[in-house]
Amino acid sequence: MNKDNKLLTQQEEKKIKIFEAARRIVSEKGYEKTTMLQIAKAADVATGTIYEYFENKEDLFLTIAAEQYGLFDEELKIHFSGIKSAFEKIRKYIWFYFYFFQKDPLYSEIWLLVIRLNKSLAQSTAYPWIQQSGKEIIDLLKAGQEEGMIRKDIDLYVMRHLLLGSLEHAMTRWLLKGKTYDMLSYSEKISDLIIDAIKK
Amino acid sequence: MNKDNKLLTQQEEKKIKIFEAARRIVSEKGYEKTTMLQIAKAADVATGTIYEYFENKEDLFLTIAAEQYGLFDEELKIHFSGIKSAFEKIRKYIWFYFYFFQKDPLYSEIWLLVIRLNKSLAQSTAYPWIQQSGKEIIDLLKAGQEEGMIRKDIDLYVMRHLLLGSLEHAMTRWLLKGKTYDMLSYSEKISDLIIDAIKK
Amino acid sequence: MNKDNKLLTQQEEKKIKIFEAARRIVSEKGYEKTTMLQIAKAADVATGTIYEYFENKEDLFLTIAAEQYGLFDEELKIHFSGIKSAFEKIRKYIWFYFYFFQKDPLYSEIWLLVIRLNKSLAQSTAYPWIQQSGKEIIDLLKAGQEEGMIRKDIDLYVMRHLLLGSLEHAMTRWLLKGKTYDMLSYSEKISDLIIDAIKK
Amino acid sequence: MNKDNKLLTQQEEKKIKIFEAARRIVSEKGYEKTTMLQIAKAADVATGTIYEYFENKEDLFLTIAAEQYGLFDEELKIHFSGIKSAFEKIRKYIWFYFYFFQKDPLYSEIWLLVIRLNKSLAQSTAYPWIQQSGKEIIDLLKAGQEEGMIRKDIDLYVMRHLLLGSLEHAMTRWLLKGKTYDMLSYSEKISDLIIDAIKK
DNA sequence: AATGAATGAGTTTTCATTCAT
DNA sequence: GATGAATGAAAACTCATTCAT
Known part of the structure; x- marks a missing residue:
């Protein structure tokens, strides 16, 4: 060296x-x-x-946001490896969502309470990863439909609202309530309900 | 006069x-x-x-928030009148949620992006109406179970995550995307999906 | 009427x-x-x-100050009536000083803590009563000297400093300490010491 | 360097x-x-x-006041050095009081501020130097009594009123009057009168 | 590259005074 | 005369950013 x-x-x-x-x-x-x-x-x-x-405060903040998303995405890919079925991937995604945020509450706070609701971030085209983050779920759901495991009578975007909305809501409550109760038992039930709703 | x-x-x-x-x-x-x-x-x-x-900036802000919640609650009650079945009320709630926020996007922005995720507000006991807002749904869901219209195998809180999460997520995206697309067609589909998921 | x-x-x-x-x-x-x-x-x-x-805040304040002084002066004159000897008047003055301020602590606070230390008031020629307030003591002391009761080797202004200074200091302490202790026993001792110092 | x-x-x-x-x-x-x-x-x-x-405006102001008091105290100690008799120290104190304020009129104006400050802070325990400032005189007077140079028939606190009151009054007048007249000739006479009053 | 003192525009809030009713 | 809502200048204090060292 x-x-x-x-x-x-x-x-x-x-x-x-x-x-x-x-x-x-x-x-x-x-x-x-x-x-x-x-x-x-x-x-x-x-x-x-x-x-x-x-560059400045905003840049620092945006770098954190990008990093935050990248980390989620990167780890998720590892957890996806070996799984072929899109349906199974969705199952995995739900599990991973709770696992990831629970594992690092610091990260989840930034994601859920800061980044996700930043209007200028959401509307900015300068940060393509933000747009990207939602598209993957759409792709997964579509693939699940093609596999015949996910109902086809429902709009993909509607299902995404149900999926991400439920996850985010559950995690946000947990954060806002001071992370006092056990998330694990919940996560499983929520998983079941969501899967139940979207599966054929 | x-x-x-x-x-x-x-x-x-x-x-x-x-x-x-x-x-x-x-x-x-x-x-x-x-x-x-x-x-x-x-x-x-x-x-x-x-x-x-x-009083000061915070008071102004909180007054807006309280007013916002009060208005939602008040109008909702009117829309509930004449409806007896809890299950039908839930249907109505979902419809009203989209209707209300769409009708007055200004209100919805404050509620969804500002109040709902404010950590200090959420944990504060000084503003009981904030705590109150979530309890009503629980009561409705419980009544729906007793009526035999809503599945009993799922935890009430889990169902609330699904219900409110989906609604909030859909509305939040709409807001963040600049209210450019038509919300009405979505709302109906989301309604269907949610009802489908929680009904017996 | x-x-x-x-x-x-x-x-x-x-x-x-x-x-x-x-x-x-x-x-x-x-x-x-x-x-x-x-x-x-x-x-x-x-x-x-x-x-x-x-007129305005300052005028209100100044009117209070003038009134304050006038009241002291007026009452003092009544207490002086019947006393011929200047020396006896000085004795009376000292007694009256404690008596007056003790009787109405509200007045004394304004006088001792507000008016007396206000630079613009002290230097103003618009309020002749302020200048006046000190001159009377000089006249009394001078008359006392002429009577042969007060020492002539000391400058009148110097004696006034001793006299008023002692009184003000004692009363100020009393006020600042929260008027908790009995001023009467003190006042007598201070009287004795001052009289002792200036008498022939 | x-x-x-x-x-x-x-x-x-x-x-x-x-x-x-x-x-x-x-x-x-x-x-x-x-x-x-x-x-x-x-x-x-x-x-x-x-x-x-x-820290803030008050801190700036308090630092000036404390500095002011510290300076007085520090210089006084130097002037006390070599003097053994408490009685002589009191003489010195009176002289120094006038000397200090006359030497640096800028400083002395701050003293007025300190006096006023004393009023508002007299009951505060947060600034011990304010309480301290009066105790030293008591010690000196007591020592003077023990030496047999100062009269014992008078309460120490009464004597302090006379001593500090006279000095403060003389200086305050001088300051408020705009320092237009010569203080030196006064100071000596006041000294004489005070000493005369308290000595045996 | 690292520092951190200096900057000063920008923010909330106060309050003596005015004036339409 | 009485009112008190409205005013807006002025104040203390903050903090992202710069730049000389």
């Missing part, structure tokens, strides 16, 4: 430190109430240093 | 003017990005005048 | 009501922290009504 | 610049009428910069 390489590594580390600090604080306080100074202190860097790695 | 009556009306009018201006701007920009000066200008009053009618 | 007379009386009463309310609140909170609305509410009138009787 | 040292000095200088500007303006206009913007402009910094060095 040469000097440059080592420096790069140190930089990467610093970027991650800032990233993690920002993620933690944003999930605690929300975007508007998180200040750059808070992030800087939590990351143990100077405020100016944040601007070495991120 | 006497002089006093007229004065009262003028006052009420001004309060409503501020109220409507605040509602409009908050729904456009969100709570944090709405300034008192913007509201004042939009309502064509001085900033100080807002403080004649509302 | 005619109508005009009765109206005048009602007005006088209203003015006094405002006056008393202002005095009470100013003594509690100080000049800067007293608002016109607080006074209006305490006097049970509208804010605009205060401006019917007083 | 290294770079760090120089930086520290620059910071200190800026803090002092703000401090001095605040002191000057507060002494001119009083606490309530001094705005943070005025201080910022006078110190040639941005308003935000003040908040880098002081």
Whole structure:
């Protein structure tokens, strides 16, 4: 390892430190109430240093959002591997949804309470991953229909509302209630009900 | 009408003017990005005048929220009148949900994007109407089970996640997408799917 | 009594009501922290009504100050009646000082904590009574010297500092300590010491 | 001197610049009428910069007051050095009181502020230096009594009223009158009178 | 690359005063 | 004369961003 390489590594580390600090604080306080100074202190860097790695506050926030989505997507792909049936994938998706958010409540807060409802994010074309995130479910449902496992009399988008809506609602309540009760028992029942509703 | 009556009306009018201006701007920009000066200008009053009618920014915001919920609740009751069956009420509820939010998109934005997901609001006991809003559905579902119209093998709370989750998700997407497409055709299909899922 | 007379009386009463309310609140909170609305509410009138009787906040405050001084002066004159010796008058003055402030702590707070330390008041020539208030002591001391009862080797102004300074300091402490202890026993001792210091 | 040292000095200088500007303006206009913007402009910094060095307006003000008291106390100690007799220390104290205020009129105006501050903070335990300031005189007087130089028939607190009251009164008048007359000739005479009154 | 002091526009809120009724 | 709603200037304080070191 040469000097440059080592420096790069140190930089990467610093970027991650800032990233993690920002993620933690944003999930605690929300975007508007998180200040750059808070992030800087939590990351143990100077405020100016944040601007070495991120354009500005919005960029930092958007990077977190993209990363957040990427992580979900990446892990999901791993969990999908080996499963061929679209229907089974949907089952898996539901399970994974609860599993992922429960595993890392920090992430789920950012996703559910911050990103998902950001109007400018939702309408922006600059961040294609946001548009992307919903399309996959549509593809899965369509494939499930073609397999003959999912009812064909219902619009795909309607089913997506039912699917994602139920999941998000359940998780959001759990977050807002302070994560005090056990999510696991719920998740299974919700899974059953959703599957029951969309299957042939 | 006497002089006093007229004065009262003028006052009420001004309060409503501020109220409507605040509602409009908050729904456009969100709570944090709405300034008192913007509201004042939009309502064509001085900033100080807002403080004649509302304690502070939070109070103004909360008053809007309470009003919002109250209106939904009040209108819903009217629509429920004459309906005896709990199951039919649920049908009606779903229809009304779309109808109400579509009728007044300004209201729906505040409810769906601002109030519903505000952590401190959700956990606050100072605003009982927020807690109240979810309990009614539970009662309806329970009554539907007792009538024998709704399946008894599923937890009430799980069904509520499905019901409210689907509705909220559908409406939220519609809002975030800029209300560009027609909601009515969706609403009916979603209704069908939800009813289908929870009925015996 | 005619109508005009009765109206005048009602007005006088209203003015006094405002006056008393202002005095009470100013003594509690100080000049800067007293608002016109607080006074209006305490006097049970509208804010605009205060401006019917007083030019503005400063005028109201100054009127209180003048009244305050006038009351002290007026009562003092009564207590002086029958006393011929200047030396005895000084004795009386000291006693009266404690007596007056103790009798009406509201008055003393305004005088000691508000008026006395107000720079613009002290330097103003618009309020001759303020200048006047100190001159009387000088006259008394001078007369005492001429009577041969008060030492002549000390500058009159120096003696006034000792006299008024001691009194004000003692009363101020009493006020600041919450008027919890008995002032009477002190006042006598302080009297003795001051008299002792200035007498021949 | 290294770079760090120089930086520290620059910071200190800026803090002092703000401090001095605040002191000057507060002494001119009083606490309530001094705005943070005025201080910022006078110190040639941005308003935000003040908040880098002081918590808020009250903290800035309290720091000035504490500094003021500390300075008095510190210098007094130096002047006390070499003097053994408590009685002589009291003589010195009186002299120093006038000397200190005359030497730096800017400081002395702040003292008026301190007096006023004392009024509002007299009952507060958060600023121990305020309570402290009066106790020292009691100790000195007591020691003077034990030396046999100060009369024992008078309560210590009564003597303190005479001593501090006279000094404060003389200085306050001088300050409020705009420091137009010569204080030195007075101070000596007041000294003589006070000493005369309390000595055996 | 890293720092963090400095910036100052922007925000909420207050309150003496006015004036139409 | 009395009212009190309306005013809006002014204040304290915040914080994303910059830039000299």
